[in-house]
Amino acid sequence: MxxxxxxxxxxxxxxxxxxxxxxxxxxxxxxxxxxxxxxxxxxxxxxxxxxxxxxxxxxxxxxxxxxxxxxxxxxxxxxxxxxxxxxxxxxxxxxxxxxxxxxxxxxxxxxxxxxxxxxxxxxxxxxxHEYEAYLFSDPTCFKYLDTGRTKEIKVLQSIANEYQTPEFINDGLQTAPSKRIITQFPDCGKAKSVFGSQLAEQIGLQVIRSKxxxxxxxxxxxxxxxxxxxxx
Missing domain, CATH: 3.40.980 (Molybdenum Cofactor Biosythetic Enzyme; Chain A)
Incomplete structure (x- = not known):
């Protein structure tokens, strides 16, 4: 092994x-x-x-x-x-x-x-460009944080749709994946290490791999x- x-x-x-x-x-x-x-x-x-x-x-x-x-x-x-x-x-x-x-x-x-x-x-x-790009593989995962934030989820989905792959979301100081997420879901910035892996689990490894x-x-x-x- x-x-x-x-x-x-x-x-x-x-x-x-x-x-x-x-x-x-x-x-x-x-x-x-x-x-x-x-x-x-x-x-x-x-x-x-x-x-x-x-x-x-x-x-x-x-x-x-x-x-x-x-x-x-x-x-x-x-x-x-x-x-x-x-x-x-x-x-x-x-x-x-x-x-x-x-x-x-x-x-x-x-x-x-x-x-x-x-x-x-x-x-x-x-x-x-960073871990948070994986979460754009399926932005509906953010329902896990708050099912009522449909507007914010649509914004993230719109961003994802602009790119061939979530991995291409750019690395600007204000436009990196994590910055875009925090703009819509500020709590993610306060508990990044907790929410990051939980949201990825909501998406599933195979979906992330496919995107x-x-x-x-x-x-x-x-x-x-x-x-x-x-x-x-």
């Missing part, structure tokens, strides 16, 4: 990975350890986790686990937002020329990420890991 360590940017991704992705992978004989909040700093010998985007602590965190787990059938992956990546992320400046093609841009950055880590067991994943091709490609890759140990 293959094993996977997943490094999550925040508690929303951590919970979603634990409640939705972990059981999905188990069906394919892939065991995922409890998702880990990725490091964002190390001060006075203590590692601080979650909510940060500084690249060096993230890289050190991943490589530290790799040194402890050297088996060829143990893999490592990430759930990190493309939105607001720190300037020191590998290839970020170069990727600006690819901004008009989000898929090409994110795949370029993942390639650079993988090259910088330098271990074939590492499967980088950057979310286009979000980059997410689906990554998850399909993880599902294929059983029996795929890297040769030494």
């Amino acid at each position: 293959a094993r996977v360590y997943l490094f999550a940017e925040g508690q929303t991704e951590q919970t979603f990975a634990d409640t939705s992705i972990k059981p999905q992978l188990a069906q394919y004989g892939v065991f995922m350890h409890n998702p880990i909040l990725i490091a964002h700093a190390k001060k006075k010998g203590k590692v601080h986790r979650g909510g940060g985007r500084n690249y060096a602590p993230m890289k050190n965190d991943i490589m530290g686990f790799m040194k402890q787990e050297k088996a060829p059938d143990v893999f490592f992956t990430t759930m990190i937002d493309l939105y607001a990546l720190h300037p020191d992320f590998p290839g970020l400046a170069e990727s600006e020329s690819l901004r008009q093609d989000p898929i090409q841009r994110v795949e370029f950055l993942e390639k650079r990420f993988a090259e910088d880590i330098g271990d074939a067991r590492f499967i980088p994943y950057l979310q286009l 979000c091709c980059h997410f689906n490609k990554w998850l399909s890759r993880l599902e294929s890991l059983n029996g795929e140990g890297i040769s030494s």
Whole structure:
């Protein structure tokens, strides 16, 4: 059985990975350890986790686990937002020329990420553009918060209809998926880590996969890991 360590940017991704992705992978004989909040700093010998985007602590965190787990059938992956990546992320400046093609841009950055880590067991994943994009796969999920907010749900549905995929909803400071959601449902901003995974459960993993091709490609890759140990 293959094993996977997943490094999550925040508690929303951590919970979603634990409640939705972990059981999905188990069906394919892939065991995922409890998702880990990725490091964002190390001060006075203590590692601080979650909510940060500084690249060096993230890289050190991943490589530290790799040194402890050297088996060829143990893999490592990430759930990190493309939105607001720190300037020191590998290839970020170069990727600006690819901004008009989000898929090409994110795949370029993942390639650079993988090259910088330098271990074939590492499967980088950057979310286009952030976790909240998944919730635009079916905005009716927001009935879970308040069945009477039909006007607000229609606004979110209208936004979703403008894009080929929710993953293409842009990464502006006021127009990123999370910002658009908070405009209609302010409570989501106050309890993002709670509502984020619950709303995704209302939609269902298969619906999200059908609407979000980059997410689906990554998850399909993880599902294929059983029996795929890297040769030494």
